[in-house]
Amino acid sequence: MFKFETFRTRQCLQSTLFMGLFMLVPGVTCAQEGVNVQAGLIVHVGRADGGLLAELGAGQSRLVHALMQDPAQVKKVRQTLLSKGLYGKISVDGFNGRTLPYAENLVNLLVVGDPDIHIVEQEILRVLVPRGVALVHGRKIVKPIPEDIDEWTHFEHGPENNSVADDTRVGPPRHLQWVAGPRWLRTHEIPSGMSSMVTAGGRLFYTLDEGPIGISDARLPEKWSLIARDAFNGTQLWKIPVPNWGWQTWNSSYKTQFEGLMWIKSGGLRTKNPAKYVRRMVADSERLYFTLGNKAPVSVIDAASGRVIARCQGSDDPEKLLLCDGVLCVQLADGMAAYDARTGRLLWKKDLANIKSMAAHDNCLLYHAEDGQLTCLDLTTADELWCSKLIVQGPLKIAPECVLSVAGSDMQLFSLQNGESLWCHQKNPGKPSKSSKETECYIIDDTIWTGYRGKRIDLKTGEALPALGVENLWSPQHHHRCYTN
Template identity: 35%
Template sequence: MWRSRTARSCALAGKNREDISMSRSSLLAWSAVLLLVLAWTAAATAADASPEGEAQAILQATGVRGGLVVHLGCGDGRLTAALRAGDAWLVHGLDTDPAAVAKARAAIRGQGVYGPVSVDQFDGTRLPYVDNLVNLVVAEDLGGVPMAEVLRVLAPEGVAYVKSGGAWQKTIKPRPANIDEWPQYLHGADNNAVARDAVVGPPRHLQWVADPSWSRSHMAISTVVSVVTAGGRLFTIEDRATPENPFLPGRFALVARDAFNGLVLWRHELADWEPVTRYIKDIAIQLQRRVVAVGDTVYATPGLAAPVTAFDAATGVVRRTYAGTERTQEFAYDAGVLYLVIGDRMNAAQYNIVKTYAGKGVSLGGSDPKAPFDGTGWRGAYAPETLDKPDAVCAIAAVEAASGKELWRIKNIHAYTACSLAVRGQHAVVQTGQGLVCLNPKTGATRWEVKKSIPSGDGTEANTVVLGDDAVYAQEGKTLCVYALADGSQKWTAPITPCYEKPADLFLAAGAVWTGGVGQPTSYDQKTGRKGDVIQQRMTGPMGHDRCYRNFITDRFYINSKTGGADFVMLDGGKEFPHHWARGTCGMGVLPANGLLYTPPYSCQCSIDCMVNGFNAYAAEPGMASPGQDVPVQRAVRLIKGPAYGEIGNRKSEIGNDSDWPTYRHDGTRGGATAAEVSPRLAPLWKTPFKTVPSAPVVADGKVFV
């Protein structure tokens, strides 16, 4: 069997907040970091003196390919508008002169681009953004804004383009060495899902908020299936269909966002994907291992049976389609090679539930765990529609990413354990129902094999396999078995418990082996298996059970889910920072990377009275050492009195509102009701098209505001 054939939304988040940041300037150690400063002469933009030509020259010189642009001293607004080179750009102009702001706004509105391009007045010294948010700052004159302030708001690898002495200077903010990426499903091809990120921590500030605000259903497939990040970008596979009706077909897409401000850079619609009626707890984990981001390339399968495809990470342009990789169920990337599992996917559900149990006197209602949904008529709709094969057969192949050359392929693999393929250095390990096999990743030749019957569950709760420096750590049902990487000899065993409806936690972090799942986080000595610390998390509610995803870990925190949210529990000492309101999506969870905690929109209905909606990125408070520590906030008066301020004699509105709807849900009580009479016979009176999604409308003084 193992013979190889040798042959790869942001709105301006925190715009009106003070001192909210991912990491303070001191954390980034500017004094120890050499900024890349390059000078261009004024002639660089003189070739075309028009605003469009100048903008094109600026973007070409800076190399920024999308994101948030800030233009200081926006003048008449023409250059500000021209800096928006496409849909991947959001441009914000700033000026201290209210007359200039008004003139720029009028010019931008005249071009029909106000919204994606906007202008505001500022105080001339402090930029109204959180730390690490902006991709490009353009200024012919910084005025009273210190360069340190520009560097504060720039995202890692962001660019400041500032004219000084008649010449443009380009300054690139370096990426801190103490933040990490998350390039693939389990972080790396070795399946050791550990964030080597010293900045990510208990969420105390919002970095950005993006759509979708809501998942489509509690019981159907998650709206966001996969999340990975590399090169300052965040990539997801997500359902962009309307959330109002969960029965409508999905509209899945590969979506690229800026990792530091959440702006959508591009979307690639998928040809097809798992039907949305798949029961949420039966989602195949192999679906989550179909996106890998490495540098300026993102690899994905743009359809259920589509071949692996390489996209330009900045633009979404297809670079290469890999022949012979159709029906890839999962893949990983290591050292320039794609390792693919091709063929049938591991059975991931008690499939076709309604047909299986029909006429057998089995109740699918009430508390029966086999019931996808309580209520007649819903069960059939939510029963899984993609039928997996009980005896799945697949192949494993290695393909050179740069050339598309197939290096080797092993066929006719039975009972492969989903997502168990792990690659590190000179070893690749695969688990099946018949044992564990170690391969040479360059040739596919077998190095050693452990033959034994292994309980592997199904494709939703399959075993976890992790490669270390000299050992294989393999979940085998409820037992953790550790084998020597050199020859497969067994070294030690320990108990292990799966997560709720998902594979077990298994991490190599902070010099130890950590397991968790529905039990308490427990450490073991990597060499001997001797049991170490057991972290007893005290707060375990309001959620009635752990979340249905694998938990996460850094070298400082076990990011548990016993409250229902992202609970940061310190590995050293066990201090806990529970956050039941910071929810990740079902099946997927949260993601610690880039010094931030990403939380895709929540799917579940459990404890929905205490959560934050939307797709969010949270930043920690630097230096926070205990759960009760206060977060310092610098307060300042922000009221700007316009020329008509003193003329307001009675600030209580004289506008009658019996038939108005002046605020969201009508009034401050959020009653959502009005005394106005509305005819039951409705007909269109007028309509206005929108280029973007409008906000909830409000009505006052005969006008509709959105």
């Protein structure tokens, strides 16, 4: 069950998972206030009857909190809502007339119609989510989007595969912004109960196994759903069942290995999940792209309502999705395809065996396969822009004006404009490069950060920079849970 915190604070919980949070949702009209509301937390300040509050709360994805100065009116409206079975989803509290009892960035719509109530605009903007709206005595106030927060639209942040948010608010957590169940995932005997998570447009999207908690038994199947919440206050916006999902479908090739093994002893086999499933979800401010089943094609889903707009024909069982400049790129087992991100219409398809890595930026799609060539295509037409010999064949990461291929401690940097190899470092020249958890890298400004030991490399020259002393950051008991570090 969802709960929101009604307290004031100057510090909000910020995390890379919950950044990107831009949302104002239109929808069903509230005639009395002249505004459309579809989902989220709605606050009404001042005198109101149960009928108005019921209208504001119409719909499954809305929570309404009313604030009133008169204790007698609070009691009366509460009784009205209780008699109609509405109290809980709609609640009423007292109010001192000045301070709104909410954490920052929590309210989607604030309505102040009582002319005797005067709340300073700074206080109103404090509690509104970015793009949230306040109607104060007939005047409309919209909270702007801060320039210092970011979104996390792909598994590796964006289509560039560089897991670094353009965010300066992130810091040590100071309190919970919101809480939603489940408090615990099901069991350690099966894969994690969340297989994907992204955020865009002020919404948080994720897959969740809602099967029985704490029970490990082969006879109890998983129960997967695709869920959308308001990323600022946690209001559930919609939920879609996802059949044919989970370890029993992911690991079909391992089924014969289960024969003769007890449930506990076969646990390691159940967690051998292909890496592609975490890369099957991407989003923008209007749409979510996801496969609603193990072998299903990519669905284009309306981010606000959960309605399936289209299905991308020929995108069944994809390896990876990238969303860039209005084009959805799909990596397949036998090639790649590009679709119009709004309609799901196929733009082009290219047959290609065994793609090793794929990244996109600024109408450029870069990839390499078994031929040892790094190729750059026009994102919308698939025309080849350039092709260069690739010495270090590893995951691709795009930074401004360049693309990096990294495998283990080996790296090669190319110009994004023409494919020129700018520098190449190999520990053992002539031998295949291998990736490892210790040398995952992140590009921040003009610096490449590698592994978890504080090592740094100059992006422009490839030369080593002084390392930071973080020897105790990693201990033998830590496990990276198959994520990059």
